[in-house]
Amino acid sequence: MNHSVAGGTALTGEAEVLLSVRGVRKSYGARPALKGVDLEVRAGEFVALLGPNGAGKSTLFQLLTGLFNADAGEVRVCGQDMRVAPVRALGRIGVVFQQMTLDLDLSVEANLLFHARLHGLAGARARTRIDDVLGRLGLTERRGDRVRELSGGNRRKVELARALLHQPSVLLMDEATVGLDPASRRHLLDEVLTLRATGVGVLWASHLVDEAEAADRVLVLHKGELVAQGAPVELVAATGSPTLAAAFLQLTASTQAVEPA
Incomplete structure (x- = not known):
């Protein structure tokens, strides 16, 4: 089944695009992990990337941080092509990985x-x-x-x-609250949300829906494809669900793409 990416609402003022991903594909042998993903993060925007385990979030972050190259497509950070100018592109990114890397x-x-x-x-x-x-x-x-x-x-x-x-201009948070207690999770999220006022663009990957409630936009990744995107309230309305959590469950169980109203 083919899932198409739903169009979210445009940001007021058309803030600068800091992170642009176009047509990105990545496979491991015969297994596709990403199937033509398009997304962007603008200045001062908090974007939540939601997906169940195995959706392709980790693969996407490996491409965004230069650990691997995409099989096809383009990643640009502040206009710098990750393939052509990786040092310049990566120099504009800050990242917190799922696994701790401190000494x-x-x-x-x-x-x-x-x-x-x-x-x-x-x-x-x-x-x-x-x-x-x-x-x-x-x-x-x-x-x-x-x-x-x-x-x-x-x-x-x-x-x-x-x-x-x-x-950095772009902050990538890859399942950064894994293993934290609820109070610590909330505190870390609140700290990152305050960065919007500084113009930093944030891409926050998680499988925990409550962390996406305060996002400007939510991207739902399922089986390597973006099946929906929009403000939390848009996804709730489009699916006819009572909560964002219910909308997420519906989107990742359905074979039909949902377009926010």
Whole structure:
């Protein structure tokens, strides 16, 4: 069965497109993981990418972060083609992966200094950026603590601080709340939502529907295809469902694409 991508409503003011994905396909042998995906994220926009396990979210993020190349299609970050200018494209992206990638035996500050050097930040400039992100996330008092001494929620906040250190235009969050308690999940989500005011475009991948309730747009990925997109209220109305969770279940169980009203 073919699922077509539904058209969401246009953003007011037509903010700049920061992340553009066009016709992206990726297969592993004979198994297609992505089947011609189109999406975009604009400046100051929080986009939630919802999909059940196996939908293709992880594959998409591997392509967006340069870990693999797409078999077909195009990925552009701030106008930079990922294939033609990968260093420039990746330099505009901050990412928090599902699996933690901090060094547990280093302090919070040492982890951030290492990342700063990778992005060409050093000396007073690096320390100013670190002071800023730690202050923003309420981690100033923990800067000297080893990462292994932190709670799961604070480790995630350190990873968010690291992702923001080089002031990216696009923030990718790949199932970033996995393993966190409800309060920590909510706090991390709230921190990321505040970034909209700074003009950062956010793509937040999750299988947890409640995390998408506050999104500007929701993209529903199912079996490698975008089956619907739109504001949460649009998807609820289009499916005739009482909640976004019910709409998501209907969309990922149905063989018919749904177009928001």
